[in-house]
């Protein structure tokens with residue numbers, strides 16, 4: 001492809017970006033106006049466990065998803081049209097998506113006969129309309145990707161692992177679910193070890209990578225929402241990474257905190273109690289039960305049981321079965337120390353992986 005045609009395409013891209021930015025701005029005004037009407041209505045009560053994990057409500061309005069959805073189900077809340085990106089250099093496609101307010105996940109696949117660096121597939125498809133901040137997955141021909149004899153799309157199970165939090169919190173609001181007026185911080189800062197000073201986002205990533213390694217041993221394809229600390233990925237975007245990967249399970253890994261330093265143990269959260277997650281509730285519950293049981297068997301930790309949650313953005317945006325494992329309390333001095341030990345991290349990872357494999361029907 002010649003230099004001139006590339007330049008021409010960039011000019012086209014800039015024009016399109018301006019148009020989409022204008023549409024997005026107008027839609028934001030509509031959303032703000034509707035949000036303003038809803039603020040002041042009753043705060044929803046929920047049967048939450050004592051811990052404040054993992055997402056803190058910033059602004060609560062009537063969260064009835066059916067009410068907010070019917071008020072907002074118009075094209076005005078889906079302001080961004082996904083542009084056609086296949087055949088475009090992946091760097092250029094990334095710039096284009098970010099410029100219109102969409103987030104990007106890039107998945108490299110062996111280049112083979114394809115031109116390295118070009119986008120060969122995208123999800124969602126061109127022409128679909130999304131809310132700002134939605135994730136588009138670009139599959140591109142990656143000369144560094146290992147050539148595999150397998151088919152491009154994995155035949156076996158796929159698990160999306162989300163190591164909770166990140167180095168710096170992003171307190172900008174995002175809707176708690178699709179079309180919701182209620183918002184939460186995009187991603188909170190997470191806890192800190194009361195004795196060790198270990199940050200939760202670091203611990204979550206260490207354990208997540210251990211789980212990844214264990215699952216891959218059994219042929220599971222693992223998609224990570226992040227592999228470093230210095231990212232800015234909201235909880236809804238994390239769910240969309242799992243959705244776009246068509247994951248069999250969205251596995252979120254966190255550690256807990258409480259104002260009561262004596263509280264310790266493991267719990268596993270699963271989505272339930274609202275219309276958004278009704279389609280994934282039962283499968284999520286099954287996965288949560290298997291994982292909780294195996295982590296307890298492997299660690300001997302206190303059983304803080306399963307918890308159904310309607311208020312977690314990372315669940316409400318998910319269209320695939322989802323669980324969130326709270327691996328222990330950073331606010332408990334003894335458990336904090338244990339969580340920092342690699343031998344204990346291995347036990348947690350063994351338990352989580354075993355539970356996931358049982359859920360997937362993979363025999364060890």
Ligand SMILES: [Zn+2]
Pocket residue numbers: 053054164165190191200254255256
């Ligand atoms: Zn957390």
